[in-house]
Amino acid sequence: MYLRMAKRVLLEADKRLVWKLAYNFGLKGALSVQRFKRRLKRGEYFPPFLYISVINSCNLRCQGCWVDVAAKQQTIDLESLTRLINDAKAAGNSFFGIVGGEPFMHKDLLKALSRHPDAYFQIFTNGHFITDEVAKEMRRLGNITPLISVEGTEIVSDERRGRQHVLSDTMRGVENCLKNHLLTGVCTSVCQTNFDDLVQEKWLDRLIEMGVFYTWFHVYRPMGPDANPELCLTREQQLKLRRFVVEMRAKKPIAIIDAYYDGEGKALCPAATGISHHINPWGGIEPCPIVQFAKETIHDTRPIDRVMIESKFLHDFRQLAASSTRGCIVLERPDLLHELAVLHDAGDQTARKTAAAELLAMTARTSQDMPTQEIPEKSLVYRFAKRFFFNDFGAYDHPVSPLKAPAVPQKT
Numbered sequence: 486m487y488l489r490m491a492k493r494v495l496l497e498a499d500k501r502l503v504w505k506l507a508y509n510f511g512l513k514g515a516l517s518v519q520r521f522k523r524r525l526k527r528g529e530y531f532p533p534f535l536y537i538s539v540i541n542s543c544n545l546r547c548q549g550c551w552v553d554v555a556a557k558q559q560t561i562d563l564e565s566l567t568r569l570i571n572d573a574k575a576a577g578n579s580f581f582g583i584v585g586g587e588p589f590m591h592k593d594l595l596k597a598l599s600r601h602p603d604a605y606f607q608i609f610t611n612g613h614f615i616t617d618e619v620a621k622e623m624r625r626l627g628n629i630t631p632l633i634s635v636e637g638t639e640i641v642s643d644e645r646r647g648r649q650h651v652l653s654d655t656m657r658g659v660e661n662c663l664k665n666h667l668l669t670g671v672c673t674s675v676c677q678t679n680f681d682d683l684v685q686e687k688w689l690d691r692l693i694e695m696g697v698f699y700t701w702f703h704v705y706r707p708m709g710p711d712a713n714p715e716l717c718l719t720r721e722q723q724l725k726l727r728r729f730v731v732e733m734r735a736k737k738p739i740a741i742i743d744a745y746y747d748g749e750g751k752a753l754c755p756a757a758t759g760i761s762h763h764i765n766p767w768g769g770i771e772p773c774p775i776v777q778f779a780k781e782t783i784h785d786t787r788p789i790d791r792v793m794i795e796s797k798f799l800h801d802f803r804q805l806a807a808s809s810t811r812g813c814i815v816l817e818r819p820d821l822l823h824e825l826a827v828l829h830d831a832g833d834q835t836a837r838k839t840a841a842a843e844l845l846a847m848t849a850r851t852s853q854d855m856p857t858q859e860i861p862e863k864s865l866v867y868r869f870a871k872r873f874f875f876n877d878f879g880a881y882d883h884p885v886s887p888l889k890a891p892a893v894p895q896k897t
């Protein structure tokens with residue numbers, strides 16, 4: 486399997502792009518995690534992986550989207566984005582996740598990324614704006630991997646994403662990327678309506694046949710004003726998905742990303758471990774994209790690493806999340822998150838200004854944490870890589886809740 490994967494990369498992708506990935510993301514990314522670990526020893530948290538929502542606007546209207554995509558357009562402007570990335574690079578970072586809204590609706594997106602040939606960017610996109618010219622430009626730049634979301638069959642995609650012909654427009658974007666030999670990924674937010682179609686070996690075979698190099702199965706999270714909680718996976722489905730990912734990683738020549746388990750299969754929250762935090766289009770610094778509260782902003786005179794290291798809100802979020810669950814605090818204990826936001830008087834980062842009310846209205850439910858049912862990695866490569874570069878980094882050893890008396894977790 487490893488040989489088949491290596492052969493695919495060597496034969497199907499542009500060699501220059503493979504080199505950029507290996508150097509900018511592989512080597513420099515590994516070094517940035519080492520620097521992160523050294524900072525942790527000093528009690529300083531600055532994530533090696535920043536996720537930046539560069540724009541709130543989007544051409545689609547997905548179920549369960551927490552971004553105010555129809556509100557007045559807000560972007561991180563070119564100069565603020567440049568400064569942010571430069572400051573993060575100065576602190577040792579080299580990888581950035583670019584999120585939205587739909588990032589390709591940001592008029593200066595590729596211009597901004599072209600200023601950082603020494604960094605690597607993963608763009609989360611619906612693919613609709615990736616024309617042949619855009620794909621050619623990404624190939625020329627060499628420091629970008631598009632991660633294109635596919636949410637199911639034609640019918641399911643239209644229903645999930647609130648528009649018509651969504652899948653065909655998305656697949657055109659995927660084809661343009663593949664035609665230009667980009668290292669292309671496809672991701673899915675797995676939910677009730679696409680589980681049976683996409684959590685399937687034959688779907689992975691189709692992606693491999695098309696030339697897609699990696700995939701990422703997120704789990705649907707019922708957030709925002711149109712939360713659609715009926716789409717959530719059951720505990721059995723979450724377990725089945727985890728088992729599927731572990732099996733396929735050891736079998737198929739396609740990389741499969743997940744962000745919620747260590748090599749032994751123990752759950753973790755990337756925001757609780759501090760390996761990743763999020764910046765919204767207004768510049769607000771949030772623990773993660775669905776925790777839409779912030780005390781600090783990138784529009785600060787201090788560099789981004791100092792702002793994050795000195796943030797009491799982020800510190801308390803990590804402690805609260807880690808002391809509550811190894812899973813997702815938003816899903817399992819929205820009440821505690823609300824208390825934390827009140828304690829810090831953290832600003833609601835939504836345009837709709839209903840984030841606090843939404844938290845209070847949420848029903849607590851299970852998340853990725855499934856104690857006693859952990860499924861360790863079967864693939865030695867994933868297991869080894871996670872041991873060094875993706876684990877809980879000791880976050881769950883001695884967390885102290887900043888709240889007076891958090892109640893015993895209640896999951897439905």
Ligand code: SF4
Binds near residue numbers: 772775812813
């Ligand atoms: S709080 Fe939940 S959604 Fe946010 S990073 Fe943690 S597990 Fe993921």
